[in-house]
Amino acid sequence: MKSICVAGAGVIGSLFAGHLAQVAELSVLVRRPEHARALSEHGLRVSGRSKLAARVTAATDPEELPEPELVIVACKSTDLDRLAARLEHHWPDAIVMTVQNGLGADEVIARHGDWRLLASVTFMSGTRHDDTHVEYVLDTATWIGPARGTTRADAEAVALLIRSSGLQAEAFDDLRPAQWSKLVFNATVNTVAALTGLPHDARFAAVEAPTDLGHLVRALMEEGKAVAAATGVALREDPWEMNVLATQRGSAHYPSMFEDIKAGRATEVDMITGSLVRAARDAGVAVPLHETMYRLVKAKEAARR
């Protein structure tokens, strides 16, 4: 693959663009004209775990970009439908890869065109300093699996390309075990952080005192695991162990849902907790705690607007 378009240049999109520009012709589709101008003029700088300068072609209209073989759709799930609508009738031969949280991002894209699709989840993280500078913080992997019209081989090819650019990636026959591990993890950790105002830190794994937060975290994860089991998904990683491991590093991470609430923006709770609650309903599993978290986050969003 010689030509790649990253659609959406937040943290994740910028990290993909900055790295992949080292190994392919790279274009970026963004929403704001001034963002496109800044990227075209100054390129994209990556600091932190990678130190890179990338030249990219940026525009707000797909019409103005070269035709890519791979499109990585890296916007937030709340913008996904709008972004997919802008891609309609463009680049019919490209493979489109989603990296959104939750379930069903590929289905949203599928409604807007006949592209071949790959699904992925990413665990890498960073901090966006401005329109042309992103810091690479956690070098954890992106996991890729086939969706409509693609195979494991397509997923392998993209994973290889991503690895050659300096990021971590792995391909799977079936993404769901990995996707669901992250779903249960995020549905728990992000909503607890958003409602309490706490960063994801050691308190999320504490279970000594009766009011320690770890009890709630574990109960939410148990509900999520029951939904996965009833849906026939064998989780790739245990979400509670992911939680313990992540908080043992001693770092305090502020999940995006926390940041969104603080900034008065819409959160991804519909795509994350919403996906889990819908799947639970389909599987006939009760998830009263996740429903509680969903209602509280939606209400908190409403109060902030």
Added chain:
Amino acid sequence: MRVCVVGCGAVGSLFAANLATLEDVEVWAFDVSREHVDAINRDGLRLTGAGDVVGRPHATSDAAELPACDFGIVATKAMHTEPAIRAVAAAFADGCVATVQNGLGNEEAIARHVERVIRGTTFPAGKVTAPGVVQWDVKGETTLGPFEERPAPAERIAELADACTRAGMPASAVADARGPQWRKVIFNAATNPLGALTGLTHGRICERLDLRRLASTLVDEGRAVAEAQGIVLDADPEELIDYAARPDVAYDHKASMLQDVEAHRSTEVDYLNGGIVGFGRRLGVPTPAHEAIWALVKGMEAAWAQ
């Protein structure tokens, strides 16, 4: 009769100012705020809003100044009960002490320091607007009854209820005061933390059907814990929730727990949701929703403490 109000915030002031208007009652107001105490001693304790009253209680921040009292009315926030009653207990060596506080566990804390305890629940509410001045927002009933483990005699309870009623704070003495107390605890535990966690007023919580249903889940869990103790609620907390949501009642009211959260003060969640969870555990009644809400509010408190 000599009465000491312990903790002269909004609710304590309603009792102190009204009781001080009676000729046969001498009222003392004990409060940690020097400013408030000085203002009361200088200008009297003034109520505005639902009633215009100026009472002239003796106010002090020094427990040693308190004379022996016939009655105590404890009206601090629940987390201050223990230190407050410990400080003033000597004044009630021969007296009876009533709690009119929110939550569960206040009677037990008081009974560790005094012999005769009155279980009380009060619905009037207001807020301190300046030292010595309290806005009286809501009038309401007070119920007083014996605390079973260390009961005050029925005739003494009736005496206090009569004085409150004559002073314009209608109160009734009952044999079992747990029904009204649990109704109010369940109401508070089902609604206050939802306001605290979301930032919504009581009325807006009730307008969101899914949140209103969450409140009902919390009510149901609380009711099951009450029933397991043989407590008969004196009315349905659900009715109180819907009544309070009316525009002419408390639609725009920010629950005290939300006010605490906005001011980064510790909340009464340990005595509301935590109290229900504690009783539930001892009785083998599951309370998963209260546990979750309790943990989230404690998480909020931890977030601003760091």
